[in-house]
Amino acid sequence: MLTAAAAGSPRVFLTGASSGLGAALARHYAARGASLGLVARRADALHELVASLPGRHLALVADVADPAALRSAATRFEAAFGVPDIVIANAGVSVGTLTEYAEDLDAFERVLRTNLLGMAATFQPFVEAMRARGRGRLAGIASVAGIRGLPGAGAYSASKAAAITYLESLRVELHGSGVTVTTIAPGYVATPMTAVNPYPMPFMLPAAEAAARIARHIDTGRRYAVVPWQMALVAKLLRVLPDALFDRLFAHAGRKPRGLPL
16 A cells, blocks of 8 residues: 555646646646656646646656657656656557558557657666665556457457557566555546547446546555456456457447548
8 A cells, every 4th residue: 555645646647648647647646746757748738737636736748659758757846746656557549450551550650659768767766776665656547448359440459459468468567565456447438539439338437436436546555457347247257258359349339530640
């Protein structure tokens, strides 16, 4: 468990903070008195969010696909607040992709670089200091979409499956160090990312509710959590569904529009 001080007013470094789930997480932690380092690419939206929050926070404009920019953001955070108590790798992009189209390879690269490499680059600047201190929380936002490959979402499903496995590797590497690693696999959350989906999205959560649930899992040091719990049941079913049945059921499932991630 977090100490009382860290649980109530932690120092939090959060990526993908300018909208959607990231902004909801920022509001949740700010209401708890946290000191936040908020990372996003969109400067205007990020500064607007910081100005709306109670407390003292840093707006750190950076693209998680740029490791040097993330290291610079981490240095600024540590100079202002010290080593973080919690680091949340939330930044992610999603777009429909089809392997038959050569132009979709650019989208594949962007999705994988942001959702997987960006996660590792978010944690890297802090791991050594957290290990030396003997405590800290690293949390990665994966997705239920990483459990099985969904049609028309090859890049996104692959990136989230890789994120789940990467976080497991990191958790084992840090076992016994006092630094915990939490994998969060959300289902559908009402954000701009899901607003473009042209298909039904069961058990959708408002972003604020999803953020509160995710924060509780991070606080308790959960290794792996699906949010909401109903999607955990779906996830377990998907894991055991025979390939032939899965193929038939999902071959004509709704698909996200193609294009380059925004």
